Amino acid sequence: MSEIQDTNTSSISAWESFGASRISHMDRLSASSGVAVLEEARLKLEREIEAICATATTMRMRRNSLLPISRLHPDVLACVFSFLAVDETEIPRNRGRLYQYGRSSAAIRESLYENQGWIRVTHVCRHWRNVALDHPSLWGVDICSFPAWTDERMRRSKHAPLDITYPFVQGGSVGAMKVSNSKFIDLLSALGRVRELTLCRLNPRDIGELSPYLLGAASLLESFSCDCPLEPNDHSTSRPLPLLPSNLFDRTTPRLRKLTLTNVLISLEAPLYDSVVDLSLSSNRHSCFDSSYFTRDRLLALLHRMSRLQSLEIYHMLPCDSEQAIPPSITPLADLGGRVSLPRLRSLIVSGNIQDCAWLLQALCIPPSTTLRLDGLSEGSALIQHYHTLLSIVASHMHGDISTIPIQCLSINFFPDQLHIEGWRTFPEHLFSLSTQEIESCNQPEISVDFLAVTTDRFMQTLRHFCEEPFFDEVAALDVSTTTVKMSAFTWRDFFGRFTSVQKLAASGAVVEPLIDELSQNPFVASESEDSDSTPPEWLFPALRRLKLCRANFGHYDSGEEERLCIALVELLEDMQDCPTTNIEELVIQNCGIQDIDIEDLRSIVPTVTWDSRSGAAPRLSQEPYEDEEEEEDWYDDEPNFFDEHPDVDMHDIFHAFGMH
Template sequence: MTSTRSQELEDLYDAKIDAHFAEIRLLRSQRNADCSKTKNLPPEILSTIFGMLHRDIAQHSYQKWIGVTHVCRTWRNTALDDPSLWSNITVVPSKWIPEAFARSKAAPLDLRQGGYYDAGDKLDFIFDHVAEHPERIKRLHFHGEPAAFINSLTKPAPFLEHVSTTGDVDFPPDFLGGIAPRLKSVSCGGSLPLEATWLANLTRLECQRVHLGAAYLSNLISLELRYNWDALDAAGGVVPHINIDLLLSALQNMPLLQRLSLSLPTNFSDAPSNRSTPIHLHHLRDICVSLPRPKMAFIFNHLRVDSIERLETSWPLYFKDTDMIEPVCRFFNECYHGSNLSYLLQESHALEMHRFVGSTPAHTPVLLFRSFRPTDLAIVVNMLPLCVPRIFATDKELPFKSPFPLADCDTIEELHVISKYSTSTVLEFSDEPSIPYPSLRQLHLERVSFVPKAKRIPPLKRWISKRKSGTKIELLVLKNCGLSDKDIASLQKVVTVVGS
């Protein structure tokens, strides 16, 4: 009897406790609904915000993105009611793929097939579904050589926007039944057919093998031909030697081209062009060319654009003849019509020149030379009269000491010495009679070594203080240099110091 009574009391109290917990949950839900600062936001606004979070967070941590659905009932219902938030299957961990696919409902999908992200059987049901319903595909990524799946896509894909492959895949002419009206972008490790109606609206192409005479190239605004790409003839065979006239003819048939990224293949002929005048691509603004041999720079003798916004060139580091740079510089001088080209950055084996954006410190790269020998810096700058370097930044791993690069340049007002690794760059300012950078007003040092400080700070003070009043260094900016308050106080005697 006593045992039964005790059990009844225990059940009674447990029921009351559960009732209190239920009431607490209800009160919390009501508080979140009535007091939330987002309660008056329409669902479509919340959904837009969630979409931004998804793009920024989900690709790095899907679990963090899922956290927004646990904040309150309103947020959860809003997220669950928007299929587009669950349509990017490429970022979903394999165990959550079935649920994400179910929540995507009928929204167009971003899919990844094969490679590291392949979830095996967990993706099979999705690809079986889209093979029957290709209208569900928005973006499609292939890894490896998924020829079987590509060949299974024989129906129109009205919402497909982008296709990319990493393997050596040749697409069939009747891919997607020849109908993909929204397909604008293709990144292809293999080749595209010479004639394909599903490529009729293509505007961006990145590929390894290309039919330079294909009609669909005429709509391109962006073309990237990868390292050691192949040109294909009408029969699909590889052209053994690509000459300058073949390439120029192809580019001339791309009148809308705005961006060109071109790695000239090793079988590119050094033979001169038979053209009497350069081709004029009126819309081309962004050019990136990799030159495996010096003579290939002559391609710039045959190009003209209305106004260049960004030009990047690179070549093997062992080249020692700066003559190869002349055609590039001549092209840039003729086609660049901007202003404020004054920021000069020299990294290891690279030279970058930037244009300031408005009156702010923000700047954008305009001219870039990759695999560049720093000893040729002055030669290249002299070839570019449009560049007036006012800020010289160097990112070096070796000791930074005399003779300084561009030491005689009388336009440089700021010198930035930045080490890639913590305190790996050692400053050595010698007591030379000549004063480098006669117009220098600011010195910025980041992650440089002042050890032993007793030997390096006094030379730096003398290097700063011995300048005349008209060229006096007004500001020394230190960042992560490990100096003590005493060291900074010592430097404050000759210059205004900012940082530590």
């Protein structure tokens, strides 16, 4: 330590001695000296100070060059910067109002610093700045994100590819477009360098003015997105969508891979589609379209040309049958001229009317490994066979093939006027445990189907038909959930009697009590009388090993019901333990309002019992809003205490309460 201090002292002494020798000729000067002499002395001292600063900068650069990070090659460092440049949180942009009453100057400077995003790396040291400036590709990423810097970033990008996301200003006149969007027009002069082009909130009336600037060749274009906002309350199916020119980009887009169109179309015969592997067509109108240039035949002809398609998303952009004024029944396959094959498709998302979704799925031939998302809206013209046809196609997709394993886990959620079905090919642990993972981090389903605005009778018929598909006897895990208080016409054996391979079962909401009752009817003990007239019921889930119960009313309601349900569960588990056919090895209980003493009874029977330690049950929605009308006067006095002494309910509980996983 003393050697370091001696070195520091000698260095300071050396530089002090050197500095003194540089200005020793000024020792005799004072503030009383002549004006000309003092002016000359001050200028010499300024030059000496500048020299000292330059020397200090050189030494700092030398010091930085000896740091371990300086071992990185400039190209490697630039690659690190490129990851930062495309990070959504590091895009340079105005992140809010900078000048607010009461904010300190330090806070304002911090906001300005945050606005710079990834460009902050150029302020770390001279070497990092030089590396960033020597790699023009960094400066072309989302070049319009901070308009005040667009010109400088354009200059620094040199001839590198550009990513342009331009939000148009709404409410301006058509004639003033060239003036208000002059900077964007200047950017389009470099269309040959554009790699990604996104036009946000483009007014349909401005398409004619803008089109001439989009007709140049775009040989580097990889992604094109355009959305045109609809007029308020414009939900007409007869009014055609605006059209972009069919000769967009001079028909020269050899690298185009992603195309996203919202409330706007490009002629389906345009060659621009041929190289696309990711196509998204969407509209804010929740109904099919009746247009001469957007028909079912034209859409199928387009998809037939796009055999390399890997991702297809259609949100309320399915065309109507041109021969009928109302959405038609399912078109026979013979009328479609054969099915359209998309052998490379990995993801298919379709949202629209039930009958239109069924038509499209009938018309397509996709690999069983394709991730499937369906969002079907029921309308007056939808018939029960539309649901059956759609779910039959979904069930066959779940079955898999030689290269794709079948669905291993099935989840069915009942909401008021909604039926939600999900399927996984790999086991989703979060459905059958007390996992507190964020929704985004959970294992996402390979198949998801939503039926909206569907009556209870209709979705019961639909579900019964769906559960009769032959391959469901191979499903190993089942999750059934509801947010309603009553589930009329629901019996487990009628719907899931053929699910004989289920080893893991999760039940949530009003379906828990009938599940316990029906499992208790299993023939755990063979009948002693061979001449008995009564035939024992068939086994329900004979392979069951893991059971999860969620949001069941074990407590805080009618005490007699509480006692009956707990006793029924205990007796059921005891019968299972004594039966050689089935045996519960793990029990999970969540938001059931069960007490500690009951948990101890369960743990004396089941080897592993997992509990959330909460004695309060989560609320459920009533299917009949006025079913308790007689007790309305005393409602506040008799309101159940859902959370007891544990009022801290997190977001995970709320999602579970409404059947969302």
